[in-house]
Amino acid sequence: MPKTVQKTNAGRFFEDYSIGQVIHHAVPRTVGTGERAMYHALYPARHALYSSDAFAQSCGLSESPLDDLVAFHVVFGKTVPDVSLNARANLGYAEGKWLKPIWSGDTLRARSEVIGLKQNSNGQTGVVWVRSRGLNQRDETVLEYVRWVMVKKRDPASDAPETVVPDLANVLDPADLVVPEGLDFTRYDNTLAGEPHRLGDYSVGETIDHVDGVTIEEAEHMMATRLWQNTSKTHFDGTMREDGSRLIYGGHVISMARTLSFNGLANAQMIVGLNAGSHANPCFSGDTVRAWSEVLDTAATTAPGVGAIRLRLVATKGGAPFTLKDDSGKYLPHVLLDLDYWALMPV
Template identity: 85%
Template sequence: MKDVHTPPATKTNPGFFFEDYRVGQVIRHAVPRTVGSGERALYHALYPARHALYSSDAFAQSCGLAASPLDDLAAFHVVFGKTVPDVSLNARANLGYAEGRWLKPVWPGDTLRAESEVIGLKQNSNGKTGVVWVRSRGLNQRGEVVMDYVRWVMVKKRDPQAEAPETVVPTLKSALRPEDLVIPEGLHFSAYDDVLAGEPHRWGDYEVGEQIDHVDGVTIEEAEHMMATRLWQNTSKTHFDGTMREDGTRLIYGGHVMSMARTLSFNGLANAQMIAGLNGGAHANPCFAGDTVRAWSEVLDKAETPAPGVGAIRLRLVATKGGAPFTLKGEDGKYLPHVLLDLDYWALMPL
């Protein structure tokens, strides 16, 4: 006879808590995803994305590619979404990114999967949470790595009394070097059409230190955020379940803000066609439905590449919900309340 006091075995997955991680642990994430042209169409509907290389097969072919690939951030969101159930389902906050590289274009018909290696752990002083560093990789159906990046998250402990693991804080590059960037095979901008791209401003027209106000704004709606987060199969509870926060609000997925800011940056950076590297990033303050997102950029560095006509430009992309452009932090060194995102990335641009 079954002991009525024995709880039944659970088949549901509560996600990883801080004490479940070990440095060197490799997690193969579930549910590969085959992407198609529908992902691109829906991405462009959600973020009205307009960069020509991702909008037109003919334009992409004139730049040496076989066809228009999936938008860089769309591919990133798919890979990121795979990692959420194992890395950030019980996270309190996504803290930052580093050493991100786009290694191969993702084409409609590719199947993406993800795996992550735990490279750092540090329990917080409150004993209730800890920081987990992972290096995640997105792979296609041929086992080729299409992107990799490091991110770190604050994760809750299941048992605050559980013993803290040994502290390991990884050493990460403050920024990728230009030679770390991978130029897609065949890419060239030697026959680049400024008119079709939308702006005449090329690599040589930008100066290090220059700041660009992208002018436009988009008010975030609950419906589009929910559609986007479901599209990327992101299962983080704070984006879906209104009971997870005391005020009953659902937190807007930080990647949604990233894509919206990148789209807004078209006005002034239309020729920053491909994202090649992610140097760092912080979701500075939460975003909620009803916030109006605006963006500005600062040119941090420039470099030539071996590809014909292709230059690399390092940009800081800042998303805000109001406030004056080009303001980022207060005298105390903390992000100002209106700043949503601070993203440092390399893009490829015609010389």
């Protein structure tokens, strides 16, 4: 074989995707109590169900699962070499569903199906929609979500594919949320969980300033992003920007905001649905991340004592809480993240 064969992965370009294409992502990953400890070191994670085997058992589970966002990050990380290595922007998320908890010792792998394609009018880039699934070692789907990214074309002169824009739900119907088997909040202990506020104590439209802030360091976001085997150069290589700083993985901001939201939403225990999400502005080392939430909806589930709460979670790097967009509908410059999700909460 000649020397000139390219052995490294240059990533896919817009032309490399086709509707219905299924991509099996590489490098399955076994996760366990080591990843759990790292998650607690990297984020101010305090939700009791993910902190304590004893608490999880009192809620009907066999042990404490790994944080829902661990599943999200691992699956996301696996998709990066195939989906977003040449992405210009991570445009959105929809129809995210957590279907099974991740237990210590589980091995996750991921695959994605291309469900939408639309070349941009500039001819330089296109939008690719994929539905990504995480599977465990028993071939059970543990998580699925749609994300769409803007990807460079290899050759601006190449033909545009037929435009297919998938029809995605704006919000998951609460009836479609999957409650983990056995989950039972009838003996839920507010004191151990950290707050007295249950589903009935939150009203639609209510806003909560989560008060605390965390100043971000390069070492931390890189360790987090590496832990999920996310290979995007931009998070690790300080030579890509004049100032040596690295663009922070959007998922780092998601986990930071979600864990900061413990203070005011300690009982929003498990994330079960991701309705939408925007990485409104980039985050860099030195930024101090804060979070606020807005209650968008509440719903019942069929599991004993378990309700669902739909929340907007906003991460900021300054600015007043509860400010989001300017008059033209553009995110304010201090807004990092606008996430819309469903969580399970005791009624």
